[in-house]
Amino acid sequence: MKTLLKLTGIKKSFGAVRALKGVSFELVEGEVHALLGENGAGKSTLIKVITGAHRPDGGAIEVGGEEISELTPAKAQELGIACIYQQPALFPDLSVAENIGLRLEKLGIFKRVGWGDWRQKAEELLARIGAEISPVAEVSSLSMPEQQLVEIACALGSGARIVIMDEPTASLTQKEQHLLFKVVRDLRAQGVGVVYISHRLEEIFALADRVTVLRDGESVGTNPVNGLNESQMIRLMVGRDVETIYPQAEHELGEVLLKVESLSCAASGLEGLNFQIRAGEIFGLAGLVGAGRTELARVLFGITPADGGSISLNRKLLEISSPRQAILHGIAYVPEDRRKHGVILEMAAAENMTMASHSRWFKGGILRKGIETEAGREFVEALGIKLSSLAAPGGSLSGGNQQKLSVARWLATQPKLLILDEPTQGVDVGAKGEIHRIVRDLAKQGMAVLMISSDLPEILGMSDRIGVMRGGKLVEIFEHADAEQVMAAALGSEEVKA
Amino acid sequence: MKRYSRELTVGGALVLLMISLAIFAPNFFDTQPMISRLASQMPALILALGVALVIITRQIDVSIGSQFGMCAVIAGTAAAAGVPMPLAMLCALVAGALMGAANGWLVAGLGLPSIVVTLATMVIWQEVLRLWQKGLLLSLPDGVQWFGMSQGTGQAMVIGSTLLILVLMAWAMKNLSSGRRIYATGSDAEAARLAGLAPKATTFWVFLLMGVLAGVGAALNLVQSPQIQPNSGEGLELKAIAAAVVGGIAITGGRGTLWGVLLGMMLLANVNPALTHFHQPPYWEKAIQGLVILLAVAADGIRIKKQKHLK
Amino acid sequence: MKQTGSIKALLVKHEMILLWVIAVEVILFQVLGQNFLTAGNVSNIFRHSAEIGLLALVMTPVILTGGIDLSVGSLMGLCAVVFGMLVKVYGLDPLVAAGLTVLVGALGGGLNAGLVAGMGLRPLIVTLGTFSLFRGLAEALTHGSKSYSGFSDGFLALGNSDILGVPAQIWIVLVVGIVIWFLVHHTTYGRSLRAIGYGEEGARYAGLPVKRNISITYVMAGAVAGLAAVILVSRLGEARANAGMGYELLAITAVVLGGVSIFGGAGNVSGAVLGWIALAILNNGLTRISDYEILGEKVSSVARELSGLLTGLLLIAALALAICMKMLAAKRSAKQT
Structure with missing residues (x-):
């Protein structure tokens, strides 16, 4: 199995807060790798390091076996890294097809827009994820989950080798979820590596091959999903004993x-x-x-x-x-x-x-x-x-x-x-x-x-x-x-x- | 259909106006005056098309009237000095491009708010013009008016070239990557940046194009009279902005079509002639223009609020 | 981390710079000009710019909230015409008419307020619309050409006489200035304006009456535009529809020159006042320049014409300077972290 992405000892601080304290992570071809952790465990920071939005303070990033010294968002795109954020970055006044087209095609300014192509491409991508969205609909008329589906279609169409999904199902309906799972499995079958972030354990069991648990900016470990059950996984996430001593209530409650x-x-x-x-x-x-x-x-x-x-x-x-x-x-x-x-x-x-x-x-x-x-x-x-x-x-x-x-x-x-x-x-x-x-x-x-x-x-x-x-x-x-x-x-x- | 509701409303209003004129003041449609009137409205339409692009980018340009005046005087002076007609017109376009580029650099390059920048450049060009011309009329050599042709041919050329520009621009806005970049930039500049669409460069070029169009408008105005007034562009910026906003160009950026601008301009430009044909005093033009801007903007505001509410 | 502190230091410094600018202007015009520093001319400087001063004062709160009011000049035109009609057509006492004119100004400002604060529309396009509307109404009322003159001497004295050696209208500017200064710097209202300018959402979360306070700034701007119109009519002895044309730009220039951030939040009234004075001296001084000849052109006649051009250039320069300062501060703070 070829390694697509390898992070070693990634560190990142924001002022006094140490968000990542030396995280290592590996993604191989054709796997769905779940990233699990409580809010604030460092997942979103880690994603931003992978997409080049944050520059790590220390550690090494390898993409496709090649060490990348300075990863920018543009460079990440070039290397075939696509990310579906929770907040869609779409053009609200433009149609779905155009949003997808503008994102996927880098046209010179005097090039003619292929409306038919864009529409067809959008239709095809949306059909692949089973979204019932008209390609001519204006994005501002779509609901949040629908907009997220458009984002997913964009990532799908970009032909990325590494796809990061940050809680993609957070606002999807049951039906949309199942279609999404199918997309993820298709991607895996094509040899794409998927980093999958979700809080829903049943999804991780259904989809993921391996899971890495982050806690307090450190990776607690990477395990194959088969070897774990739900309660083990929860324990890994919560993990630590309550170390801090919290001030206890010593007073009577009022009305x-x-x-x-x-x-x-x-x-x-x-x-x-x-x-x-x-x-x-x-x-x-x-x-x-x-x-x-x-x-x-x-x-x-x-x-x-x-x-x-x-x-x-x-x-x-x-x-x-x-x-x-x-x-x-x-x-x-x-x-x-x-x-x-x-x-x-x-x-x-x-x-x-x-x-x-x-x-x-x-x-x-x-x-x-x-x-x-x-x-x-x-x-x-x-x-x-x-x-x-x-x-x-x-x-x-x-x-x-x-x-x-x-x-x-x-x-x-x-x-x-x-x-x-x-x-x-x-x-x-x-x-x-x-x-x-x-x-x-x-x-x-x-x-x-x-x-x-x-x-x-x-x-x-x-x-x-x-x-x-x-x-x-x-x-x-x-x-x-x-x-x-x-x-x-x-x-x-x-x-x-x- | 809903997408074009503004175009339909304005188009409907225009048709109503025309019908009532046809019934109550049929001599409004006498051929020669109507063609003259139409020709005289074309320069303002050119400006409105340009400012529509600026507004779609989510910016504004109030200096276009002054730019128009500058371009007219520059071309006129060149023509008066014996420069051949096409070259004189080229001078207007180049001057417009330079003035537009100055706005573009200040807005896109330095990140200054376009309203204040263009307010300042509006005064600067206006004052340069005043210092230069001292308010005097500039007489043009014989070959300039109507391109040295008959009035009818000249008017046809003015109207024809304006419509040609309209069709070309409307087509480009719909079908060229550059046109879509303008919409994308105005719809969400940050998303445009993430998609690699270079919103800053787009903004710069839109301001530059605005300047060129001010030059075109000035040239088409120049040929319609034997002399030019240095303040010929005064107040045109509001007329153009009003036409764009009324025609459905949303002040919040990213929306509207140039066909709507055509309808908006035809409606607004005919309010005053219509008033005179209904034997009403024409002094209300500016007030109506202001009111119409406010109504159009308020209608957009209500649309946005409704949309938010739906979610 | 000290970045905001140094911005504040800069603001103070900004006013020092303005004082220097004013000093240089005074020396320059005294040397180059005729009769510049005479009691009569100094009095003229202020008399002729009192209206701009008033507009700059009320523009300050508007810009502090991150808004802008392009309609004040046009509103002056409308108010001037209304005042002229009230006195000359309806025969009202000038004092009563002045009161009603200020009310009309407040109503005009109220229209802006309703559209900006009430409907949440962008101030630039709203006030661009009312810019056209108010001027258009003024022209409609006067049929484009009529003007009103022949006011009583008592009324004309407001614009043309001195009280205690100071132009009468400057006392009004002073009173308005003190009120605005007090409102902006010494009341919770003024503080909320700055909070709104720094971030409307944050101000809302702090429970501040955001809509109400934004409304007040526009209504106030309208009312004072009405007052400025009355003063202008009194000084010129004539009420015309084109009164105050272009004044909004001069007022904005004075305020921005005075170090008030066009993006809202930062700035103070004393800066705006100094900006106004610097602008007023420039406009007056240029007309006082003596006759020198350069390349056969009389310098004086050129200089006299330059003030408008310089105002525009000055506005852009002030804006660009403010942006560059901000970029520098950001760079410095980025280096620190």
Whole structure:
């Protein structure tokens, strides 16, 4: 078997965060090689190294037995590497056929476009993956899964030798999935190497020849799929014991603070959610990417208002149609995307901290720098934020301190319900522990905390109760659970539930 | 059909206007005045075709009126100095290309916002023109008007060459790789970059082509009168943009056809003559133009919102 | 990592540079020109540019949010005509008419606000549309040619007399300037404008009233355009449809020259004011240049004509400079990491 791709000792850091700590990976002709790991284990970074989007800090990349010193996206394409990202990069205003044609054919500017050829080619490729999409349809009229199918058709048509699929089935229907599997098998039969990333174990069993498990930026090992069963695989993924010591709850829980009943939001794909959180309780929300956790947070915070069901806080029924209203009711949301939504990078730390609570500090809307500085100092001290000065722009802080800044902004609103979305993503270990301590303290003071996290040990260690979401529904609420149970519920795997 | 709904709406409005004119003011269709009117609208149509390309790329160019004026005076001066007619026209095209390239370099090369860049170049060319011509009329030598032919032949040539350009451009936008690159760049520049379509180069060439078309428009304007005013291009940029936007060129880029621009221009250009034929004062032209731009943009906004809502 | 800090340092430096530019302008025109630094001329510099100053002041908040308002010049034309009609046709007291004119300006700005903030349309095309609409309405109201004149002396004094040795309208500019400066730098409203300019989505996540505050900037721009129209009519003694033509460009130039980022977020009112003064001095100084002859052309007559051209070139130069600075800062920070 010829080796198509060989990575040895790939290292990659982003600032203080070490995303890949020396990963080795090998792909041979005619195999489907699954890449498995929790969110944040380093899968997407590894993919980007293979497609040339990220330059590794160390390690060697060999394609077809030849060492490549500098891999750029263009070079990767030339070498026959194609990647289907989760987010399609298509032209929304153009037809499907044209999207595929423009991607596959590199025409000189005065060359005539072969509309008929493009259409035929698109029809053929779409038929091969069994997608029922008209080649003349405008891409903007397609649904997300349909757009993803178009992406897959592009990769298929490019004649790549190495195809990377990043959770290709995340939004596909059952039927589309089966067709996709057939495509993957066809590719394999043609000698193409497929790197297949998925959270769904049954897919890996159905498709993959070998599986490499990544954990915390390291490869735990490569195994033939035949030799493993589901629970072994889950154990490989979760693997480690809970090493970090999480601050434990030592206080009594208060009354029910947040009560959510049959909450729905069609636009975000949420359906019939029921749960409640008591004062002083940390409710952990686990699930895979795309399970609807962030969508739930956005509904509670009024960014995408609900269209059914009820939300009540302190027994009061709430109408939440904007973040402003949510804040007035005492709901705070520390968002997932820190750099885009959590902190305004160009503005001063102090300004960031008071941003969501202007009316509290500045009576009559007039800025008072003295009050701001004082408040800022208090938060800096309480949360242990490290910064050169309160006037330093948010972007000059490290990831962990930016996150604390974002938390400070929301504590300043004196919320009753605090929603945290991936609070420790991209944060170094020290800051992570501090953030955990802060969250626990806040709960102790009587706040209700809804914590979304893809970091299983964090969910297990911090939560008083754990809700698991899958496909826009809250499928399970555990009083006590271990990693395997949560993972099984998130994956929807019956076998390991026990 | 849905894709061409704007073209159909505008076409329908145009037909309605023509029918009502045919009933209430039939002398609107007297052959000679109508041909003269049509010929005089052709330079603006050429500009509208160019600016349509710019808008499809998701940019804007408000300097085209000034470019038009510059090109006209340059060609006129050359002709007045005894340069043979074809060469004088070539001067206009080259001048337009240079001015377009300047915009293109500032927008695509330096990454400056096109609205501010072209606002600045609009004033620069306008002022250069003013300093140079001091507002004086430029008389043209005899052989220039109607290419030295009879008025009828000249008008036919103006209309014919404009339509030829329209057909060629519309065909190229539909069938040439370069045309599709323009649509792709405006639809999503980042996706265009990933697909290796060089969106920056496309943007540059579109601005350059815009300049050349300003030159063509100026040349076709030049032949229609015995002398030229240095401010002949003033306000043309808005007329052209309005025609493009009304004809279905989406300001958000990547959408619309040049046939729509033709319909948009015919509708807008005939509003004023129609007003006079209905015995209404013609002062409302600019206001109607502005209102029409706003309506067209708002209609696009509603379309996008609906689409988002559907998802 | 220090990149944003140094951008701030640069901004401060930007204002220092502008002060130097102004100083050089003053010295140059004093040497080359006639009667440049006289009380009368200095007063003229400000008197003749008061309207531009007002527009630059209200353009600042708009550009801080990452928007632009191309319609202010046309709105001045419409407001001037409305004011002329209110006084000369309907015989209203100039003060009442002025109040109503400002209201009309605010309504015009409200149209922009509704389309930009309410419908989420791009400000450049919206205000390009209203640019045409407002001027067109002004022309329609005056049938393209009519103008209104013969205003009372009391009203004309606003544009042509001095109060405490300072042109009367400059007091208005001062008041508007202080209000805008206070709003932008000392209120939560002003801070939210900067947050919106840096990232509208981020501002929304922080619960800021994004739509409302964007609306306010456009309404304010409209109202002040109305005020500027009244002042212009008073100074010229005539209300015409072409009032304020091209002023939007001068205002934008002053603001960009003053170091306000065209992409939104960064910048301050004092910079915009200095940009305005530098531009005003340039325009006035060029007309004061003495007669020298170079190659048989009178320098003075050429110089007098140059101000428009220089404004355009200056705008491009200022923009290009800002971009180059940004690229340099990015390069430096890339090296650090």
